[in-house]
Amino acid sequence: xxxxxxxxxxxSFAAAxxxxxxxxxxxxxxxxxxxxxxxxxLAEYVANxxxxxxxxxxxxxxxxxxxxxxxxxxxxRSFTCxxxxxxxxxxxxxxxxxGMRLPVxxxxxxxxxxxxxxxxxxxxxxxxxxxxxxxxxxxxxxQELYDHVFMAYKLAENADVLMPVIINVDGFTLSHVFEPxxxxxxxxxxxxLPPYVPKYVLHPDDPLTMGAFTLPSYFTEAKKAHDEVLxxxxxxxxxxxxxxxxxxxxxxxxxxxxxxxxxxxLFVVMGSFAETAGEAVEAMRKQGKKVGLIAIRLWRPxxxxxxxxxxxxxxxxxxxxxxxxxGGPGGPLASEIRSALYNVENxxxxxxxxxxxxxxxxxxxxxxxxxxxxxxxxxxxxxxxxGDETSA
Amino acid sequence: MHSTSVYAxxxxxxxxxFASGHRACPGCGEAxxxxxxxxxxxxxVVVAAATGCMEIVSSPFPQTSWExxxxxxxFENAAAVAGGVEKGLEVLKRKGKIKEQKISVVAMxxxxxxxxxxxQALSGAMxxxxxxxxxxxxxxxxxxxxxxxxxxxxxxxxxxxxxxGTQQKGQLTHKKNxxxxxxxHGIPYVATACPSYPLDLAAKVQKGMDADGPAYIHILSVxxxxxxxxxxxxxxxxxxxxxxxxxxxxxxxxxxxxxxVDVEExxxxxxxxxxxxxxxxxxxxxxxxxxxxxxxxxxxxKKRSEGD
Ligand SMILES: Cc1ncc(C[n+]2csc(CCOP(=O)(O)OP(=O)(O)O)c2C)c(N)n1
Ligand code: SF4
Ligand SMILES: [Mg+2]
Numbered sequence: 001x002x003x004x005x006x007x008x009x010x011x012s013f014a015a016a017x018x019x020x021x022x023x024x025x026x027x028x029x030x031x032x033x034x035x036x037x038x039x040x041x042l043a044e045y046v047a048n049x050x051x052x053x054x055x056x057x058x059x060x061x062x063x064x065x066x067x068x069x070x071x072x073x074x075x076x077r078s079f080t081c082x083x084x085x086x087x088x089x090x091x092x093x094x095x096x097x098x099g100m101r102l103p104v105x106x107x108x109x110x111x112x113x114x115x116x117x118x119x120x121x122x123x124x125x126x127x128x129x130x131x132x133x134x135x136x137x138x139x140x141x142x143q144e145l146y147d148h149v150f151m152a153y154k155l156a157e158n159a160d161v162l163m164p165v166i167i168n169v170d171g172f173t174l175s176h177v178f179e180p181x182x183x184x185x186x187x188x189x190x191x192x193l194p195p196y197v198p199k200y201v202l203h204p205d206d207p208l209t210m211g212a213f214t215l216p217s218y219f220t221e222a223k224k225a226h227d228e229v230l231x232x233x234x235x236x237x238x239x240x241x242x243x244x245x246x247x248x249x250x251x252x253x254x255x256x257x258x259x260x261x262x263x264x265x266l267f268v269v270m271g272s273f274a275e276t277a278g279e280a281v282e283a284m285r286k287q288g289k290k291v292g293l294i295a296i297r298l299w300r301p302x303x304x305x306x307x308x309x310x311x312x313x314x315x316x317x318x319x320x321x322x323x324x325x326x327g328g329p330g331g332p333l334a335s336e337i338r339s340a341l342y343n344v345e346n347x348x349x350x351x352x353x354x355x356x357x358x359x360x361x362x363x364x365x366x367x368x369x370x371x372x373x374x375x376x377x378x379x380x381x382x383x384x385x386x387g388d389e390t391s392a
Numbered sequence: 393m394h395s396t397s398v399y400a401x402x403x404x405x406x407x408x409x410f411a412s413g414h415r416a417c418p419g420c421g422e423a424x425x426x427x428x429x430x431x432x433x434x435x436x437v438v439v440a441a442a443t444g445c446m447e448i449v450s451s452p453f454p455q456t457s458w459e460x461x462x463x464x465x466x467f468e469n470a471a472a473v474a475g476g477v478e479k480g481l482e483v484l485k486r487k488g489k490i491k492e493q494k495i496s497v498v499a500m501x502x503x504x505x506x507x508x509x510x511x512q513a514l515s516g517a518m519x520x521x522x523x524x525x526x527x528x529x530x531x532x533x534x535x536x537x538x539x540x541x542x543x544x545x546x547x548x549x550x551x552x553x554x555x556x557g558t559q560q561k562g563q564l565t566h567k568k569n570x571x572x573x574x575x576x577h578g579i580p581y582v583a584t585a586c587p588s589y590p591l592d593l594a595a596k597v598q599k600g601m602d603a604d605g606p607a608y609i610h611i612l613s614v615x616x617x618x619x620x621x622x623x624x625x626x627x628x629x630x631x632x633x634x635x636x637x638x639x640x641x642x643x644x645x646x647x648x649x650x651x652x653v654d655v656e657e658x659x660x661x662x663x664x665x666x667x668x669x670x671x672x673x674x675x676x677x678x679x680x681x682x683x684x685x686x687x688x689x690x691x692x693x694k695k696r697s698e699g700d
Binding site for chain 1: 451484513
């Protein structure tokens with residue numbers, strides 16, 4: 001029997017397939033473009049009896065995550081999914097989910113935040129909740145999204161982690177494209193991801209109080225404990241990547257590298273940028289340019305050591321952000337990287353481009369242009385503005 | 393079925409599930425109501441609470457007053473969290489992951505967490521038909537944050553955001569009728585209650601718990617600190633609220649109205665208003681106007697409960 005099969009399908013449907021294979025107990029979500037296809041497909045699975053779960057179509061994203069927190073608190077494997085404004089509406093609860101150590105998994109189909117309203121992709125939604133205390137991944141393609149769903153549950157439910165996980169996937173650019181995917185057999189998933197055995201649950205047999213408030217005498221310690229768990233989850237994340245590699249043959253790393261060893265200039269990106277940037281790097285290498293690529297897969301906990309290690313040989317980093325910290329230092333990714341490198345000797349120079357906002361394409365040629373140009377008199381540049389002849 | 397007569401004071405369970413030692417103000421009507429509700433609900437229950445006085449007085453880490461499983465997430469979402477608890481328990485039982493047994497699911501919130509910021513989540517939960525009981529502990533203002541008005545604050549009442557000044561005399565709007573909003577959702581059981589009538593309250597909690605689907609109980613909870621009365625007047629004030637018609641006790645079972653504590657002749661509203669600092673600024677005429685309104689509503693309710 002063949003162990004794996006390849007199937008061409010829309011990435012959103014592949015994500016739904018993965019959630020189904022995880023045998024989740026409760027799904028709750030509220031529609032928002034471009035998240036809809038994932039949730040609609042899950043609703044169908046439940047309606048057809050292909051997935052034995054409760055599908056709860058709530059009246060807002062705020063209630064979607066609240067409901068998942070309630071179901072997770074009684075020990076039910078729970079899933080939610082949103083984008084953009086939906087995430088903004090949930091934001092209050094994101095901090096509470098992680099603080100209460102409820103291992104909900106969410107796919108965040110990245111889309112810009114209004115205003116102006118745009119249904120298209122960028123990372124302004126996730127950057128608005130950067131510090132919410134969830135483990136956060138960025139995926140580069142549909143196969144990775146599919147794979148990360150299994151890993152997310154494996155990791156979130158690990159009794160030494162117990163943290164919610166967000167998987168970021170670029171809206172439309174990834175969520176709505178067709179991709180040939182290697183599917184995993186249900187049998188393998190059953191072994192990889194056994195039924196959830198929760199550590200703490202709400203049940204009359206052992207009454208617990210969840211969500212107590214603290215006075216100043218405990219609050220700081222609670223925050224410290226949270227930070228500590230996120231940091232130590234790093235080792236578990238590596239283990240999860242490794243165990244998944246054994247199941248699927250695909251290995252992932254917190255920081256993905258391409259031609260990084262001998263590159264003088266390194267692009268640093270997240271999400272689907274990695275695919276196009278990768279092609280651009282191949283093209284430039286053919287022209288003899290010493291370029292390489294770093295893609296940050298693990299956004300939280302931020303892999304400071306891995307990152308620094310990966311870039312120390314380079315002279316320059318071109319950090320491309322898909323979000324803008326308005327009135328601030330440029331892009332949020334570049335900020336993180338600047339602070340990561342501050343204490344590193346002979347650290348590379350940093351150029352920061354803000355690109356691909358609100359669904360604007362960033363093509364192979366754009367990467368080449370960014371590489372060949374320079375930024376004058378500023379720490380960052382919003383790339384590709386209309387009337388700017390340096391780019392198309 | 394159960395009726396008020398099923399309960400006599402001595403038959404109320406002795407066991408406390410909302411333990412003493414909580415930090416409510418002396419004479420707090422909400423704490424008393426919570427205590428009674430939990431007695432009736434018993435041990436096989438999961439409670440989801442909204443932010444507010446009852447949450448704050450009962451759960452200062454590392455202490456808790458809760459002897460049943462209890463969760464607090466935020467201010468506006470008790471109904472949604474309870475919905476998740478209910479769905480979670482249902483699916484886990486169906487899949488054989490936890491043992492089959494009846495576990496009641498209860499959401500609790502103040503009037504703010506119910507009628508204002510929590511109304512959307514509550515409406516959603518009632519509309520979807522979760523098998524849960526939602527209890528609103530109505531002290532007629534946002535007490536936890538220092539007595540600000542809510543949509544449940546009665547007309548004329550003084551709060552910190554419905555002040556008495558030269559241009560405005562207290563709350564300018566009429567109390568939102570939450571029980572009727574719940575009734576409009578077509579849910580199987582809706583009731584009003586007050587801990588000054590503990591047996592009536594207990595019977596209603598029992599019915600709400602037994603109802604197949606969403607149930608809603610709106611409990612008038614006298615708040616000595618916010619209303620400006622002494623802590624030993626709580627029970628009396630609750631009775632006066634009912635006897636004056638300001639807060640009628642009734643239930644709506646599958647759409648059928650019934651006044652459960654009938655009042656032959658309503659007491660003057662003044663009896664209820666007078667002891668309270670929040671109404672002290674009202675002139676006789678103002679009180680008279682409010683009383684007219686109260687009596688009209690009472691008559692409407694009477695008509696509805698005699699209707700069929
Ligand atoms: C989103 C949000 N807004 C505001 C608050 C502040 N807040 C906490 S409790 C509360 C008032 C609670 O009033 P109510 O629901 O009537 O309960 P009570 O304290 O009167 O029992 C407010 C405004 C909050 N916690 N969350
Ligand atoms: S302020 Fe009112 S409701 Fe809150 S604890 Fe004190 S008496 Fe009870
Ligand atoms: Mg209140």
